[in-house]
Amino acid sequence: MAIDTAEISRVSALVRDLARRDVSALSHDDLVDAHDAVAQLARLAGTLQARFAGEIARRSSPDLPGGGLARQQGFGNAGTMIARVTGGTTAGAMRAIEAGKALVPDATPRYPAVAAASLEGDLSVDSAALIVTGLDSLAERIPEQALRDLESKLVAKARTLAAADVRRLVARAVARADVAGHMEREKRQHAERFIAWKEDHTGMVTFSGKLDPVTAAPIRTVIEQIVTQQFRARRDNDPLSPDRRTVGQMRADALYELSRHVLGCKETEQSGVRTTIVVRLDARDVATGVGLGRIDGTDQPVSVRELRRLAGDAEVMPALLSDDGEVLDLGRARRLFTRSQRIALLERDGGCAKCHAPPEHCEAHHIRWWDRGGGTDLDNGVMLCTRCHHDVHRQGWDIEVSHGVVSFIPPPHIDPERRPLIGGEAALELDNGAWSRAA
Helix, strand or coil: CCCCCCHHHHHHHHHHHHHCCCCCCCCCHHHHHHHHHHHHHHHHHHHHHHHHHHHHHHHHCCCHHHCCHHCCCCCHHHHHHHHHHHHCCCCHHHHHHHHCCCCCCCCCCCCCHHHHHHHCCCCHHHHECCCCCCHHHHHHCEEEEHHHHHHHHHHHHCCCHHHHHHHHHHHHHHHHHHHHHHHHHHHHHHHEEEEEEEECCCEEEEEEEEHHHHHHHHHHHHHHHHHHHHHHHHHHHHCCCCCCHEEEEEEEEHHHHHHHHHCCCCCCCCCCCCCEEEEEEHHHHHHCCCCCCEEEECCCEEEEEHHHHHCCCCCEEEEEEEECCCCCCCCCCCCCCCCCHHHHHHHHHHCCCCCCCCCHHEEEEEEECCHHHHCHHHHHEEEEEHHHHHHHHCCCCEEEEECEEEECCCCCCCCCCCEEECCEEEEEECCCCCCCCCC
């Protein structure tokens, strides 16, 4: 059935009327329920716009007569045309085009599972675009049935995730599905690395560059750990001279201090800052030299070949993972989690087990408080960022660990049925097996 512009206008008029209504008088429960409905409406509107974006892109191929629709309308390409009409960014327009690929043509959608979820309002444009882009990268490299199976799994998982987590989910799944292709991309990324800077007429210097994940890992780890430590130190600052630096300014200062230290101009001691980079590999993959691992704080999986290059550094700790793993439980002999236990918790949780914040923003916390009898062992430990740690205690969340999987049980005021939500790395995995092994 063709779309009638008058129909769209009628729906727009209804939404326009709703947008003018006050929501401040709603109860908490009604506000949350209404917001859920609005979110689904936004996803459906995004899907409708993506359908148009996909069709505009299809009709704007430069091989078509006159250079295609976008050129005929006075735009350089479909992305520019869509961004101008929607008032959004070109990047957003390109995401809409990618999501639209799953919907065009309507009779035989390119990715039926993505299309079905999008048309139900269960998948955002950003998430749909991420899945389509990932599947496109595999389309010529894996069997058709394997591609369809992966599509179904990604869609099922992505329904409950934010786009940032879908990005990580897709990156891992694509790497596992095509290890050889992933290694080729790593090689290209390493060859394309660069850092550049230029000084303007005022003396300000602008740095720019691109780094592959392995090259970036030690830089990111050190700087982010320094910034995290300085944020914690703010609590002890003199209130008459508070530290008002932004995160960006702290990062710039951290890079400056590190460079001064290397030059020997100044001795700097970053007390309490963990600058060890942990790389995680499956022991069998290390033996064969083929497989995938990861670097703490880096979303992209990394091949064993590249991890070996990084692990040659004395400040890098390789964590070799067997099927049953090393026993690290120390009971109540110690209150603080050891360095090895923290590494094991990060292997399970990835970072913050609840919101997936990176490892450098997290600390190991006792699920059952130590002063109430909780042991300092892996089944009683969880990695949480400061915000989630406070939320868990203030809101009354329960945490359980079973067979190496963390679950968060919401308080009754959030979910009366208290249905467990999977956390940690398991929340971002399609399968429960060793994630670093090739699929």
